Amino acid sequence: MTAAVCSAVESARREEYPPTGELEPSPPSLVGVVQDLSLARDMPAIMEIVRKAARELTGADGATFVLRDGDLCYYAEENAIEPLWKGRRFPMSACISGWAMLHGEAVTIEDIYDDPRIPVDAYRPTFVKSLCMVPIRTKAPIGAIGNYWACRHRATPRELSLLQALADSTSVAMENVAVYAELEKRVRDRTRELEERSRELAAEHAALLEAQRQKEALSALVVHDLKSPAAAIALAASVQLRSADLKPADRRRWGIVFSSAERIIRTAASVLDIAQSQDGRLVPQYADIELCGLLAEIREVVLPLAEKREQTIELSCNVPAGALRADRDLLGRTLQNLVDNALRYSPAQSTVRLEARADAAWVTIAVCDEGPGVPVEMRERIFDQYVRLEENARSGWGLGLSFCKMAVEAHGGASWIEDNTPRGSRFCFKLPVAPGKSVLQGVLLT
Ligand SMILES: Nc1ncnc2c1ncn2[C@@H]1O[C@H](COP(=O)(O)OP(=O)(O)OP(=O)(O)O)[C@@H](O)[C@H]1O
Ligand SMILES: [Mg+2]
Structure with missing residues (x-):
C-alpha cells in the first residue's frame, strides 16, 4: 500500500476507533464475545468466535489464532484481508507468537522489518506492516492471538487491552472445554461400565433363573417320589393302629410312625402346591364340605402326635352342613398344618x-393353642416361605404356613394371627360362605 493510501486508511480508522482516552473496551461487543465464549463447548466453536472477534474488536486488517503444539506454533485460524499462515506450523523460537508464548507477555511491533524477532521471509509475501500479539494465559501459555495492519500502525493501549481481554476469556473458555470434555469422557466411560455391568447382571440373572428352574424341577421330582413310599408307610401304620390288641407302648410307636409319614406326605404336597400356585396353576376343586365332620377327621389324624405329648384337642364347631364349598384336600391340609403347628x-x-x-358372609376357623405366641411384628412375615421363629423353630421347613395362606387365598379367603387368652395364639382363616347361602346363629339360610 502506498503511503498516501495508508494515511487515508489510518485517519478513517481513527474516526471509527478513536485511539485516545478509551482504555475501557467497547462493552457491547466484548461482553457479547465473552458470553459466546462461555457457551462454547468445543475447540472449533472457540476458534470460530476468536477468529471473528480478534479482528472485529480492534478493527485490524487481520487476526490469527495460534495454538501451542509442543515446540511449534500452529496457526489454527485467521481472518484477514489476504491469506496469512492458516494451517502452518512454525518453531516457537522462529515466530512472534512463539516469542509471546515463551515470554508470557504481549508484543507490539510498529515496523516488522525493523524488529529482529520477526522472520521476515514469512512476512514478505503478506500485507503485514505492523502487528501486536498477546499470549493466551500468561502462565504456561497455551496459544496466542495476533492482530495485523497493512499500514504502519502502533497498536493503541485500548487495542492491546481488548485483545488481552479476548485472550483471557479464550483461556477460560479453553479450560471449560477441557473440563467439559473430561466430564463427558467420564460420563461415557461410566455409562459404558454400567452397560457392561448390566449385561453381566442380565446374563447372571438368566443363569440363576435356569439354575433355579432346574432345582425346582429336581425338587418337585424328589418330593413327588417321596409321596408314594410315605403313603405306604402311613397305610401300614394305620392298619396296625386299628388292631384292638395293640399294647400301649406299640400303639405309641405306630402312632409316631403314622404321624411322621403323614407329615412327609403333607410337606411334599405343600411344596408341589406352592410351586403350582407361583405359576398360577393352583385352582381349588370345589365340593360341599361338612366342616364339623372334617375337623373331627383331622383330629383323628393328628391324635397320635397329641397323645405322644399328652396334649388334648378340643372341637367347637357351629357351621351347618351346606354352608361351605371348598377344595376338601386343600382345606384338610390347611387344617392339618395349623393343628400340627399348634401341637408342636x-x-x-x-x-x-x-x-x-359362620355368619352371613364368612366361615371362620381358628386353631388356638397355649404355646409361646407369635410376636406382633412377625404375624405377617411368618406366612412367607422358609420363615421360622428362632426360639421355637424345631425341625420344620417353614413351608406349612405359606401353603395355608396360599390355599386360603386360592379360595378368596384370608389368614391372620390373634392372641389367645390367657396365652398362646389363634391361627385364624376365613373362607366365603357357599354361593347363595348365608348363616344366622348356626342356621343355614338359602
Ligand atoms: N402355633 C404356633 N405357635 C408359635 N409359633 C408358631 C406356631 N405355628 C407356627 N409357628 C412358627 O412359625 C414358623 C413357621 O411355621 P410353618 O408351619 O410355616 O413352618 P414349620 O412348622 O417350621 O415347618 P413345616 O414346613 O414343616 O410346617 C414355625 O417354624 C414356628 O417358628
Ligand atoms: Mg408347620
Whole structure:
C-alpha cells in the first residue's frame, strides 16, 4: 500500500476507533464475545468466535489464532484481508507468537522489518506492516492471538487491552472445554461400565433363573417320589393302629410312625402346591364340605402326635352342613398344618382347640393353642416361605404356613394371627360362605 493510501486508511480508522482516552473496551461487543465464549463447548466453536472477534474488536486488517503444539506454533485460524499462515506450523523460537508464548507477555511491533524477532521471509509475501500479539494465559501459555495492519500502525493501549481481554476469556473458555470434555469422557466411560455391568447382571440373572428352574424341577421330582413310599408307610401304620390288641407302648410307636409319614406326605404336597400356585396353576376343586365332620377327621389324624405329648384337642364347631364349598384336600391340609403347628409349638399337656363358626358372609376357623405366641411384628412375615421363629423353630421347613395362606387365598379367603387368652395364639382363616347361602346363629339360610 502506498503511503498516501495508508494515511487515508489510518485517519478513517481513527474516526471509527478513536485511539485516545478509551482504555475501557467497547462493552457491547466484548461482553457479547465473552458470553459466546462461555457457551462454547468445543475447540472449533472457540476458534470460530476468536477468529471473528480478534479482528472485529480492534478493527485490524487481520487476526490469527495460534495454538501451542509442543515446540511449534500452529496457526489454527485467521481472518484477514489476504491469506496469512492458516494451517502452518512454525518453531516457537522462529515466530512472534512463539516469542509471546515463551515470554508470557504481549508484543507490539510498529515496523516488522525493523524488529529482529520477526522472520521476515514469512512476512514478505503478506500485507503485514505492523502487528501486536498477546499470549493466551500468561502462565504456561497455551496459544496466542495476533492482530495485523497493512499500514504502519502502533497498536493503541485500548487495542492491546481488548485483545488481552479476548485472550483471557479464550483461556477460560479453553479450560471449560477441557473440563467439559473430561466430564463427558467420564460420563461415557461410566455409562459404558454400567452397560457392561448390566449385561453381566442380565446374563447372571438368566443363569440363576435356569439354575433355579432346574432345582425346582429336581425338587418337585424328589418330593413327588417321596409321596408314594410315605403313603405306604402311613397305610401300614394305620392298619396296625386299628388292631384292638395293640399294647400301649406299640400303639405309641405306630402312632409316631403314622404321624411322621403323614407329615412327609403333607410337606411334599405343600411344596408341589406352592410351586403350582407361583405359576398360577393352583385352582381349588370345589365340593360341599361338612366342616364339623372334617375337623373331627383331622383330629383323628393328628391324635397320635397329641397323645405322644399328652396334649388334648378340643372341637367347637357351629357351621351347618351346606354352608361351605371348598377344595376338601386343600382345606384338610390347611387344617392339618395349623393343628400340627399348634401341637408342636405348645408345651406337653396343653390344650389345642379348633373353633369354627359362620355368619352371613364368612366361615371362620381358628386353631388356638397355649404355646409361646407369635410376636406382633412377625404375624405377617411368618406366612412367607422358609420363615421360622428362632426360639421355637424345631425341625420344620417353614413351608406349612405359606401353603395355608396360599390355599386360603386360592379360595378368596384370608389368614391372620390373634392372641389367645390367657396365652398362646389363634391361627385364624376365613373362607366365603357357599354361593347363595348365608348363616344366622348356626342356621343355614338359602
Ligand atoms: N402355633 C404356633 N405357635 C408359635 N409359633 C408358631 C406356631 N405355628 C407356627 N409357628 C412358627 O412359625 C414358623 C413357621 O411355621 P410353618 O408351619 O410355616 O413352618 P414349620 O412348622 O417350621 O415347618 P413345616 O414346613 O414343616 O410346617 C414355625 O417354624 C414356628 O417358628
Ligand atoms: Mg408347620
